[in-house]
Amino acid sequence: xxxxxxxxxxxxxxxxxxxxxxxxxxxxxxxxxxxxxxxxxxxxxxxxxxxxxxxxxxxxxxxxxxxxxxxxxxxxxxxxxxxxxxxxxxxxxxxxxxxxxxxxxxxxxxxxxxxxxxxxxxxxxxxxxxxxxxxxxxxxxxxxxxxxxxxxxxxxxx
Amino acid sequence: xxxxxxxxxxxxxxxxxxxxxxxxxxxxxxxxxxxxxxxxxxxxxxxxxxxxxxxxxxxxxxxxxxxxxxxxxxxxxxxxxxxxxxxxxxxxxxxxxxxxxxxxxxxxxxxxxxxxxxxxxxxxxxxxxxxxxxxxxxxxxxxxxxxxxxxxxxxxxxxxxxxxxxxxxxxxxxxxxxxxxxxxxxxxxxxxxxxxxxxxxxxxxxxxxxxxxxxxxxxxxxxxxxxxxxxxxxxxxxxxxxxxxxxxxxxxxxxxxxxxxxxxxxxxxxxxxxxxxxxxxxxxxxxx
Numbered sequence: 001x002x003x004x005x006x007x008x009x010x011x012x013x014x015x016x017x018x019x020x021x022x023x024x025x026x027x028x029x030x031x032x033x034x035x036x037x038x039x040x041x042x043x044x045x046x047x048x049x050x051x052x053x054x055x056x057x058x059x060x061x062x063x064x065x066x067x068x069x070x071x072x073x074x075x076x077x078x079x080x081x082x083x084x085x086x087x088x089x090x091x092x093x094x095x096x097x098x099x100x101x102x103x104x105x106x107x108x109x110x111x112x113x114x115x116x117x118x119x120x121x122x123x124x125x126x127x128x129x130x131x132x133x134x135x136x137x138x139x140x141x142x143x144x145x146x147x148x149x150x151x152x153x154x155x156x157x158x
Numbered sequence: 159x160x161x162x163x164x165x166x167x168x169x170x171x172x173x174x175x176x177x178x179x180x181x182x183x184x185x186x187x188x189x190x191x192x193x194x195x196x197x198x199x200x201x202x203x204x205x206x207x208x209x210x211x212x213x214x215x216x217x218x219x220x221x222x223x224x225x226x227x228x229x230x231x232x233x234x235x236x237x238x239x240x241x242x243x244x245x246x247x248x249x250x251x252x253x254x255x256x257x258x259x260x261x262x263x264x265x266x267x268x269x270x271x272x273x274x275x276x277x278x279x280x281x282x283x284x285x286x287x288x289x290x291x292x293x294x295x296x297x298x299x300x301x302x303x304x305x306x307x308x309x310x311x312x313x314x315x316x317x318x319x320x321x322x323x324x325x326x327x328x329x330x331x332x333x334x335x336x337x338x339x340x341x342x343x344x345x346x347x348x349x350x351x352x353x354x355x356x357x358x359x360x361x362x363x364x365x366x367x368x369x370x371x372x373x374x375x376x377x378x379x380x381x382x383x384x385x386x387x388x389x390x391x392x393x394x395x396x397x398x399x400x401x402x403x404x405x406x407x408x409x410x411x412x413x414x415x416x417x418x419x420x421x422x423x424x425x426x427x428x429x430x431x432x433x434x435x436x437x438x439x440x441x442x443x444x445x446x
Contacts, residue, residue, distance in 0.1 A: 007293060011300060011381075018304055023312065035201040035253055036270055038263045038305075044313045046320040046329050047336035052343075072346050087344040134332070137339035138356060 049143065051130045053094025055115075058150070059123045068125065070140075071115070078117060089114065097126055097148050112153050122153040164236075166424035167278060167291055171235035173418045174275050178248070178268055179228045181411060185252075186221045189259055196257035203253040220251045236291070241276035248272055264411040267302055271415065274298035292425070299387065299419050303377040306394070310374025317371065331364035341405045351404050373397065384425040391420025 021037030056068040060076055071077070071086075093111050096104040116122050126149050131142035194213040196204070207213045227244035235241075252269055255261060278294040320329040338352055355366075373393070380390045394416040398409040428434075 007296070010297060014297075014301065015304065018301075018308065022308060035203060035256065036249070036266050038266045043333075043337045044309075044316045046316055047332045050340070072343070086346060132336075133340035133343055134335045134356070137342050 047132070047134070049130060049132055051128065053090050053098075053148075054127050054129055055090055056125045056127055057122065058125060059121075061121055071124075077115070086114065094126055094128065094148065098128070108151065109154070116153055120153065123150065124153070125150050163424040164280060164291055166422070167295055168236050168280075170295065170418060170422050170424070171275060171278055172232055173422065174271075175228055175232040175235065175244075177411075177414050177418060178272070179225070179232065181265065181268065182221075182224060182228060182248070182251075185255055185259075185261065186225070189255055190218060190221060192258065194254060194258060196254075200257040201253045203250055204257060207254065217251070217254045220247060220254070223247055224251050236278060236280040239279065241278075242273075245272035245276045262408070264409045267305065267412050267415045270301050271298040271419070274301060295419075295424070296384070299384075299423075300381050302415055302419055303381045303390075306374045306377035307381075310371050310377070313371045314375065327364075330367060331360040334363040334367040335360075338405065341407070345406050349404065349406070355404065370397075384423065385428045387420045387423040387425065388427045389430065391416045391423070394420070 018037060021034050025034050025037075026032060055071040057065065057071060057074050057077070058068045059065060060074070063076060071090075089107070089111050093104065093107040096107050125147055128146045128148060129136075129142045130144045135141040194200075194207065194217055197208050198205075200208045207216060210216065224244065224247040227240050227247055231238060231241045231244050248269055249272075252261075252265065274294055274297040277297070278291055280291055317329060317333070321327055335356055338356060342349070342352055355363075377390075380386055395413045398413045398416075402408050
């Protein structure tokens with residue numbers, strides 16, 4: 001076979017395999033991707049109103065907090081509280097409180113361990129917020145806020 | 159193919175395996191002590207492992223074999239056929255790691271292109287010629303660039319659907335601020351660069367988003383233009399550096415692959431000297 005034709009056939013076959021493996025097949029598998037064809041859904045969706053769980057801090061040690069503040073804006077907390085993957089942890093905790101409270105306690109322990117230092121006395125609220133990310137980040141505006149419960153950080157046994 | 163091109167391709171294969179060894183060592187040092195408990199969530203190539211009692215030992219052996227084949231591949235990059243074995247070992251080993259760890263998907267480029275880099279073999283006599291060598295590299299470049307094209311295609315599809323439904327182009331300028339701010343919420347960032355972009359006028363957001371989509375889509379055209387590969391590779395590195403600075407999303411593996419496959423390309427490149435650019439630009443204004 002002519003080598004140039006061979007190259008074209010390779011390109012077409014690979015394009016089709018890549019397209020089916022990365023874009024079409026995941027639709028039939030509940031959005032699961034087929035290794036190693038990553039489905040490349042990075043930042044493709046249009047702007048939407050989201051509904052997520054957040055934590056608002058009500059009291060922290062002896063600090064006088066006039067208005068409860070969202071975790072990401074609490075400058076008195078250690079920086080780790082604002083780091084990556086805390087968002088996912090809060091979402092898991094929120095879903096557990098909302099749907100299967102049996103698992104919530106374990107998730108709460110691991111979240112508190114990540115967020116606060118030993119010896120801090122903190123009370124906080126778990127809230128569910130409907131918001132548009134741009135408005136929330138730039139103007140702190142959201143559509144609705146439902147409280148799912150107030151918590152006080154458990155004291156360690158030490 | 160000229161002699162120097164096959165020498166450059168040999169170096170490219172060396173760089174490729176050098177980078178892969180570095181990443182493999184990094185991942186092995188991080189995850190070799192964690193147990194394999196993916197269960198039914200394991201990716202399809204390693205799902206059979208989940209039911210075995212000695213899955214951890216099997217994965218550990220696989221890691222050692224992977225490193226061994228990588229070292230043999232780098233020793234004799236164009237002659238050894240062990241590169242295919244390396245490609246399959248890395249396919250299975252990283253399937254196991256991706257099943258249990260959050261590695262980030264930037265490494266998929268290395269896994270996919272391994273099979274095409276493995277086809278780069280130089281045999282003095284026989285059916286392979288140096289022409290085959292160039293074709294193998296072109297396939298690896300094609301696979302790498304196709305990823306960007308599909309990312310752009312799906313962004314375009316999403317934009318098109320919203321524009322069609324809402325009969326308005328507003329989504330163009332609202333997409334970037336949306337992704338940027340949601341990323342800030344997810345990562346808990348207070349990044350001055352993201353804040354600067356968010357405070358820019360909406361036409362700037364529209365232009366930037368359109369630029370990203372067009373940039374990714376153009377990768378398809380670049381596949382067929384080997385003379386632009388070097389400049390495109392540099393632009394890809396720059397693109398990922400910007401997303402890393404602004405959104406804290408790192409594509410180090412993809413950046414390295416862009417340097418190895420595109421910036422170090424052995425194929426003749428277009429000249430970017432000032433006189434050439436000027437003479438090309440002047441063509442548009444010349445009246446004959």
